[in-house]
Amino acid sequence: MDRIKTDICVIGAGSGGLSVAAGAVQMGARVVLLEGHKMGGDCLNYGCVPSKALIAAGKHAHAMTTGAAFGVTPAVPQVDFGAAMDHVSRAIAAIEPHDSQERFEALGVRVIREFGRFVSKSEVQAGNAVISARRFVIATGSSPLVPPIPGLQDVPYDTNETIFRRRERPDHLLIIGGGPIGMEMAQAHKRLGSDVTVIEGMKALGKDDPELAAIVLDQLRGEGIGIAEDAMAARITGEVGDITVEAQDGRSFGGTHLLMAVGRKANVDRLGLDQAGVAHDRAIRVDAGLRTTNRRVHAIGDVAGGLQFTHVAGYHAGVIIRSMLFGLPSKATVRHLPWATYTDPELAQVGLTEAEASAAHGDRLQVVRFAFSGNDRAIADGRTDGLIKVMVVKGRPVGASVAGPQAGELIQIWALAIANRMKMGAVAAIVAPYPTLGEVNKRAAGAYFTPRLFGSPWVKRAVGLVQRWIP
Numbered sequence: 001m002d003r004i005k006t007d008i009c010v011i012g013a014g015s016g017g018l019s020v021a022a023g024a025v026q027m028g029a030r031v032v033l034l035e036g037h038k039m040g041g042d043c044l045n046y047g048c049v050p051s052k053a054l055i056a057a058g059k060h061a062h063a064m065t066t067g068a069a070f071g072v073t074p075a076v077p078q079v080d081f082g083a084a085m086d087h088v089s090r091a092i093a094a095i096e097p098h099d100s101q102e103r104f105e106a107l108g109v110r111v112i113r114e115f116g117r118f119v120s121k122s123e124v125q126a127g128n129a130v131i132s133a134r135r136f137v138i139a140t141g142s143s144p145l146v147p148p149i150p151g152l153q154d155v156p157y158d159t160n161e162t163i164f165r166r167r168e169r170p171d172h173l174l175i176i177g178g179g180p181i182g183m184e185m186a187q188a189h190k191r192l193g194s195d196v197t198v199i200e201g202m203k204a205l206g207k208d209d210p211e212l213a214a215i216v217l218d219q220l221r222g223e224g225i226g227i228a229e230d231a232m233a234a235r236i237t238g239e240v241g242d243i244t245v246e247a248q249d250g251r252s253f254g255g256t257h258l259l260m261a262v263g264r265k266a267n268v269d270r271l272g273l274d275q276a277g278v279a280h281d282r283a284i285r286v287d288a289g290l291r292t293t294n295r296r297v298h299a300i301g302d303v304a305g306g307l308q309f310t311h312v313a314g315y316h317a318g319v320i321i322r323s324m325l326f327g328l329p330s331k332a333t334v335r336h337l338p339w340a341t342y343t344d345p346e347l348a349q350v351g352l353t354e355a356e357a358s359a360a361h362g363d364r365l366q367v368v369r370f371a372f373s374g375n376d377r378a379i380a381d382g383r384t385d386g387l388i389k390v391m392v393v394k395g396r397p398v399g400a401s402v403a404g405p406q407a408g409e410l411i412q413i414w415a416l417a418i419a420n421r422m423k424m425g426a427v428a429a430i431v432a433p434y435p436t437l438g439e440v441n442k443r444a445a446g447a448y449f450t451p452r453l454f455g456s457p458w459v460k461r462a463v464g465l466v467q468r469w470i471p
Helices: 015-026 041-045 048-063 081-099 101-107 180-191 210-222 310-326 354-364 376-381 407-419 424-428 439-454 457-469
Strands: 002-011 031-034 110-112 117-120 123-126 129-138 142-144 172-176 195-199 226-228 233-239 242-247 252-255 257-260 264-266 297-299 338-341 346-351 365-371 387-393 396-404
Touching: 002 015, 015 031, 015 041, 015 101, 015 310, 031 129, 041 048, 041 081, 048 081, 048 180, 081 101, 101 110, 129 310, 172 180, 172 242, 172 252, 180 195, 180 210, 180 338, 195 252, 210 226, 210 346, 210 387, 210 396, 242 257, 338 407, 346 407, 354 365, 354 387, 354 396, 365 439, 376 439, 387 439, 396 407, 396 424, 396 439, 407 424, 407 439, 424 439
Parallel strands: 002 031, 002 129, 031 110, 129 297, 172 195, 172 257, 195 226
Antiparallel strands: 117 123, 123 129, 142 264, 233 242, 242 252, 338 346, 346 396, 365 387, 387 396
16 A cells, blocks of 8 residues: 655546646645546536537527628527537647646646545545545545436436537437536537427526526527426426326327426535534535534535636635634635636626615615616627626626626626725726726616716706806
């Protein structure tokens, strides 16, 4: 048995674990990184990268059908689904070197390609190695949640871990789950030529502002995607090419292929957490500093519960590096963390939604709105279906919601403002290049001041006095 002593042992080489390993080793810490599967984790291999690559392929196909308003004759795209998947593979391959074992070994990290399991409160075994460390970081991420729906065990289905290996286009894709993964894959496959039906047990895009989610869902339905809400799956039957999903209310949905996209579960089962004295249930329990009930052990990203996004894992990495390497107090917060759904139009959020802000702040809340139909660039591009809402308390934004083209880009200025406790005046003071979609942020900020400037009798009286008495 090979015994290794180190400063930091990172379990999991997804985005969070890689960020910790790279940051710590370059600051002088000895780091061992354990990964029993693929370097880069879910994001690179099964999540963010392949899904966005497939979405991009779908956008190119869709563009061929929507040019009539611009004087361009629409054409039916000839889609080579296998070639679209080749683009997905190329995107992964282009990013792989950045996350590779070779790169991290060149940085000075000792990489062991085995799964790690705690054998005591201060030791982890990985293959034939036992690692003792001053600090451990669990960054094992999450996996697709597959609920025990009767009949599912006898029916072939995909998850995000298998869907990108398909070479042949599904004729009719059934998707159980109307969250971000389900809706992104629905639109991408529809644009590449599949019929698509989404089956959601509650409300599609239910974690987002319903008014803004409706903008996205209207577009998806307009493209021909079937979206069945309040349709809790009760039974699944069939085989490849002939699959039926029966809902509790008696509705029945037929298709040729099935994608399960109902959520994620934290990867905790094989870690030996009880031997480590690490409390857990569905996820690992952590305090505000992301430390577990074993003070040697931190948990970050999906495995720690909370928001399950790649950028959150990266943010968590920065939080714990501050405390582990420098002994400085450092706590994680969610108030400034944005997220986006990359449908077309996109849907993005940071901070509190309108409903959350109303519950938290009551009469102190002011909601300002600006429609994309008032933005000159959106008009020129023919992309006016969009809306931004900003939740403001005492002059400071506490949340922002955006539905529209490039919402994932537009939300970032509000993430900056909330993270740094800026006032609305800071956003209103921006001079945005004309014409850009970014002007919707400035106009939303301006909408906060409009009633204060143009509707105030005091302002009008002051202006009148100035005009009368000052030469």
